[in-house]
Amino acid sequence: MGTSSTSHFPLDPASASALAATGLEYALVDPDGDGFDPFLRSVARGFLDEEPSADQVESARESLRARRLTGVFDRAGVAPDAPVATVDSWSSELTVSPGRSLPLWAISAVTVAPTHRRRGIATALLTGELRTAAAAGYALAGLTVTEATIYGRWGFSPAAWASDVVVDTRRARWTGPQAPGRLDFVSPSSLPERLSEVHERIRVRRPGAVPGWEGRWRGLAGLLPDAKDGKKVRAVAYRDTDGVQRGILVYTLEEGEQYVAHELQVRALFADGDEALAALWRFALEHDLVGRVKAELQPAVPPVQWMVADRRAVAATLTDHHWLRVLDVPGALASREYSAPLDVVIGVDDPLGFADGVWSLRIGEDRTAVVERTDAEPEVRMSVNALASLLLGGVRATELAVAGLIAGEPATLGAIDGAFAPAAAPLLDIWY
Template sequence: MAPLDAQTVPLDPGAGGVLAAAGLRYRTVDIATSDFVPFIKAANRGFLGEEPNDEQIEGSRERLAGRRLTGIFDATSAEPATPIATVDSWVTDLSLPGRRTIPMWAISGVTVSPTHRRKGVARAMLEGELRAAAGAGIALAGLTVTEATIYGRFGFAPAVSAADWVIDTRRARWVGPAAPGRVHAVDRERLRSELASVHDRARLARPGDVPGWTGLWRRIAGLAPGNDDRKVRGVIYVDESGATRGAMAYTIGEEPADFTRHDLAIAMLVTESEDAYRSLWRFALEHDLVSTVRAPLRSVDEPLRWMIEDQRAATVTVSDHGWLRILDVPAVLTARAYSAPLSLALGITDDLGFAHGVWHLDVDDDGHGTAEPIDAVPDLTMTVRELGSVLLGGVRPATLRAAGRMQGSADAVTALDRSFASVDTPYLSIWY
């Protein structure tokens, strides 16, 4: 079945009414018209970016193709054609435990002009996105955030963490196994193609990951219009059969005081085999004249830790990354696979009403779950945020209970822990 086109989903009339009462207009922006130019300038301004040039604007058209662009306009402002708030959204697959997927309403580019802060604009816009998604039959929404304190009030919660690595290569010393196959340097155009292909094949094994898009791969490979970065280098891993199983985009910067010491910054390293993973990491750590390797946005459970002699040579910083917001409890809980049988009544509180209720979750011996509303006293109670956090298996229910974020018996939490555990570590490899 073809994915839903978000551009066909109408704007939420409730949000439109709230904004109209404040003297603001709420409408979509056609990417193919001149309306797009003030839209992307407003979005860039919202993220403290520079004024885009014509080539960068065309690159943004490519990056945002297929998305629903929404702007909020103030006719009394000095620039009435420029939105005072922006958001873009689209429907994409989210990987789930059991190497399954579910359609997700992805939200990005959320900005509100400083001139219109604290006037309810963001609330109307984001609640409108959620109602539009739910009305279109999408069971959950997701986003990555620049400000982590904003989105909890709308029912979003961190479900996937990411780790930033900084490695002192002089201390790390590779002790992992050697791998067959070869590492080859490639030009940036082939790098773009290989990153996209390997990522698409590998993402099902990473709960929380989403597909990339043309503009993303062009940017990572240093080919984005208006942002051509000739410093980007690329290598691929080719196995013994000649198939590409991994790709890495990176740049190298020189230490001003010592030309023999360079930083190697990994923009993306994606693999679909253990051999590819080992070979590309070894290539980075043993690169000539490199003293530091920096790798942001990695999994919180990197095998690399066990492939270097001195684990203290790596400084690892973990932070929240992928946030989820459940809109349809039965659809979401039925979509994923489970690790152990389960029969529990879950009481979910949702201030916006989408997930509110008591839901009976039943998981059979094969890991297939069904969920339905039930009139009963729940075994466990939580808000929709906690349910979103534990959905992918990256956050343990027992941890949330210990933090006072989930209420119920120890036995019920232990049963939920066992069932929701994921064989594959949740990992979101990109920003969106």
């Protein structure tokens, strides 16, 4: 759903020769072949996870079958079939403005064995992914990151943010809307389908969002083999007065310092509409024997702040979450709908070349853009990183200019802010 295989694209020759020059082999890994087990073990080691069980390998094989898996092999090592570096990628879809989306080259599982670190292997893998994606016609690549220090060097930059939310439920007191529908407990085994159904409706309206996949929903539901908290998972579904399922809350409860102050940990809170959002948050905040509710990947300014008597009972910590890389400037900029007309010439600096150049961006009364290469003098200058951060309107040009990341006259930057203002704050509500 929302994804298709990219495994038929050839391996990037430049990365293959850069790796070969250091005695390493760059190769695709067949998810159905013998190489999958060692591939997955290398990924688990890279992310500091335990060794996967045979059941976990089979379950991951199902999830990753639609992906392009690439490994780097050191055939002189004691385990020549175990990759010393890994990456996977697939064709996803990014919502750029409500109801409009763009194919996205999604990247994950970037690992380099600690025995082979800092020799340029990640550079070969990431630049190889970008060249392959660009050659295949993708305007954007994207990923979610473990550290904020790694991917800027290849032109990635945050484009959608998310908040980790912690609510002290004893201070909060619900003052939000009363939802007219009903809540019911639902079984964990029903969750993959329910989560997928609700999320598909939400993500097409939310800039920054991408589709999930069966393995992601099974993970949130605690249904993956050997899941640590699998038996603790509980879930409620909200149905509106017409009986349509509008929201799902998946959570676990952890005993706090006292029995009466458990912590409710949200694994997923997907709400299709304001009613469902209020119903699910109210359920969480008013749960008996709970003193604290924790939820990751919430909107940057979480709406629940406006639904409680003491807004300071809601602490929200902002993190960069969705990192994008522009590969094709006209393809990326012309994909979204804008908030105001604009006529501006933008100079983009891209050391890797993909987006480098001077571009005319004209947004008409119909709020759509025409983007062309031009010889005109740029009115604003920015790095390809800054362009990715601006794309969905999650940060203002005037803010990036304060940090020296965009140069231009204040009036021009103000006009860009007006045009790029998003219809909804960009948010990515899953990890990928």
